[in-house]
Amino acid sequence: MPLWKTCASESPDIYATARAVEGLAKARIPETGVSPEEAYNLVRDELYLDGNARQNLATFCTTWVEDEVHKLMADCIDKNMIDKDEYPQTAEIEARCVHIIASLWNSPEAEETIGCSTTGSSEAAMLGGLALKWAWRDRRKKEGKPHDKPNMVCGPVQVCWHKFAKYFDVELRQIPLSEGSLHMRPEQLKDYVDENTICVVPTLGVTFTGVYEPVKEICQELDRLQTETGLDIPVHVDAASGGFVAPFLHPELLWDFRLDRVKSINASGHKFGLAPLGVGWVIWRDKKELPSDLVFNVDYLGGNMPTFALNFSRPGGQIVIQYYNFMRLGWDGYRDIQSACAENAQYLAEKLAELPELDILYDGNGALPCVCYRLKHPDKAHYTLYDLSERVRMNGWQIASYPLPSDMEDTVVQRVMIRHGVSHDAVEQLYWDIKKALNYLDKNNIKWSEAGPSFSHG
DSSP states (O other): OOGGGGSOTTOSSGGGSHHHHHOOOSSSOOSSOOOHHHHHHHHHHHHTTSOOGGGBOSOOSOOOOOHHHHHHHHHTTTOBTTOTTTOHHHHHHHHHHHHHHHHHTTOTTTTTOOEEEESSHHHHHHHHHHHHHHHHHHHHHHTTOOOSOOEEEESSOOHHHHHHHHHTTOEEEEOOOBTTBSSOOGGGGGGTOOTTEEEEEOBBSOTTTOOBOOHHHHHHHHHHHHHHHOOOOOEEEEOTTGGGTHHHHOTTOOOSTTSTTEEEEEEETTTTTOOOSSOEEEEESSGGGSOGGGOEEEOSSSSOEEEOOSOOSOBSHHHHHHHHHHHHHHHHHHHHHHHHHHHHHHHHHHHHHTSTTEEEEEOSSSSSSEEEEEESSTTTOSSOHHHHHHHHHTTTOBOEEEEOSTTOTTOEEEEEEOOTTOOHHHHHHHHHHHHHHHHHHHHSOOOOOSOOOBOOOO
């Protein structure tokens, strides 16, 4: 008989129980359960094998929250936000967030416009795209024209737009990059848009590099094309990260509903909105921009309620925390946090620029609080940025390394995100760890390890 079998099933020590010695179930549910304390500790031990989220500088997502956030999340664990009849105050809080965000993005009808929460900016982007596809299709039907070949035009976009195009049968026309430009340029649009274009999607905070695409100039170019060709093409702004940065750090920048051509905007609450995973937001310029065909009325939850999200049952906690953040921090608090992140990103860029091996592509000025760089002489180096990622991970840091989209697939970059909770001292330590890792790689003939792209869209 194995020694552990002699242990009492109610051992006073968690690590002397049968489940701790034998191991947790891996493929099927166990026949008997254990105490809450035992289950908690053994499952928590599994999580120790994950990376340290605070050192994950590949992700855009919130990794630090106040104790009060934990308490409010616990208070909301039983709230299904879709059930607005049963939880009317949670529904009211969601509506307040919609109007606050609409105001933040300068909606002309902020107190009346329509929008909703989602599980993240990817779902929000898809809702924005669907509304524009439906509106385009309806126009084409009224004009008696074909409506079976919709397309959308964009620069280097997050993978959710590739999913949108595939899932909803829309041709994605992605404008390629070129050396010296990290985003689509307005003058390129004329070669990609036509009468079947449902929208142009500029990104306020390109996932690959952190830069803003020039939304105002894109709208101006579309104005010019309309004058020349008659094509009236709307804009949806993917502000997954920049939507909660630009209003506080770059208020003079025209990218939002101040531009008439912008019909809808999506953003992640759980990125620079500072809410916990996962909540996103989509806001339409005004109610007429959301086709009624996309709104469903549900009458089996205790009342007749409209819904237009892709997901149905969802927890209400993240929405409540988004509202908590608005009340807790206010405009000044958000500005101070985003400013601190930007200052730390710019400091890191200044330090990394001193290293002869690296070429800074984006230094944290003017867009998202992050740094993007490449090897200055990749053809002469006997290592890659993938090797550098592996090396600094020995100190716990997770840094995204990946090739840029077409036509710059041969350019491999690293991107370091500086979020709320990443202090100046942490940035300083990261710099020294990168410097030490480069020194090690320079002195040792690595000859390209098996390390490959490590890329976080979220």
